[in-house]
Amino acid sequence: MLEPTDAPMGKRGETVIALVDDDRNILTTVSIALQAEGFVTRVYSDGETALKALLENPPDLAVFDIKMPKMDGHELLRRVRAKSDLPVIFLTSKDDEADEEVGLELGADDYIAKPFSLRLLTARIRAILRRAETAAPGGEVRISADPVNPSIARGKLFMDPARHQVTWADQPVSLTVTEFLILEALAARPGVIKSRNQLMDAAYPDDIFVDDRTVDSHIKRMRRKFRAVDPEFSAIETLYGAGYSFTDG
Known part of the structure; x- marks a missing residue:
């Protein structure tokens, strides 16, 4: 044993x-x-x-x-x-x-x-x-020189995929890998509605055995994290029956 x-x-x-x-x-x-x-x-x-x-x-x-x-x-x-x-x-x-x-x-x-x-x-x-x-x-960072993963700046949001870093209004927000990839998919095209299936594909590209309610749980947790630094955070919008979108307005 x-x-x-x-x-x-x-x-x-x-x-x-x-x-x-x-x-x-x-x-x-x-x-x-x-x-x-x-x-x-x-x-x-x-x-x-x-x-x-x-x-x-x-x-x-x-x-x-x-x-x-x-x-x-x-x-x-x-x-x-x-x-x-x-x-x-x-x-x-x-x-x-x-x-x-x-x-x-x-x-x-x-x-x-x-x-x-x-x-x-x-x-x-x-x-x-x-x-x-x-x-x-252990939280150390490997800096990637990959040109296909540039940083994303949308209003108060800044994302650096190479360093896995996120800030909102210059305040750091700690996201898990899954949360980061879901947010990245939304922020890459602000205003565009992403279905749960599309967000699952972004976060789980090699895994077809994922329940779509996992996306709802990750979104809920992300909102709590952003509202901890900004109680007025509302950039991730729910479009009932359709999915989610990011607004930088």
Whole structure:
């Protein structure tokens, strides 16, 4: 049986995935499967143990179970999000929409319902890591010289995709990778209505197994973040039955 451990930081070029679940069988099975795909894994059997390690020695991505003793996945993510934009995937109970919605509103990048396919989990992990490749682990920044990702300035909004930085009226706004890509898709063409499917394609280009309500949860959380720096924020508009648009007026 695989014992929970805080493995040393991966070598240069290695990708570290943290797994947090009170089910030792899941920890063992998922860890072995991810190691076979070339990932380095760290495993934790409860949220309290995981929290300190995740903040002091951040992995590249973490997978949290929700229902755990001592500290559940929601509380763990809440505390992580207070200090870090670490990409997180939630494992939820099958068909438990409440778990999914709360997790996304807290800032999870994705969720997968149990029982789940290891192949699907691996695909989701790789998709999120690709979306996050411009931001280094631990909040450091890799500057990209990619000319196809120029900065975006729309009214009070400024976005720098190469640095994964967002400001509103010169105040920094911290977004997860998924939130950033959804906002980027909206701000790139102000006034144009983007359907939920179009926004999902922007945020999950390699993943067709995403429920469209995830977009609503990400939008809701983004609005709260912007209103924390500007209570009058209203740049993301809902067009009922159609989708969302960004206005820079």
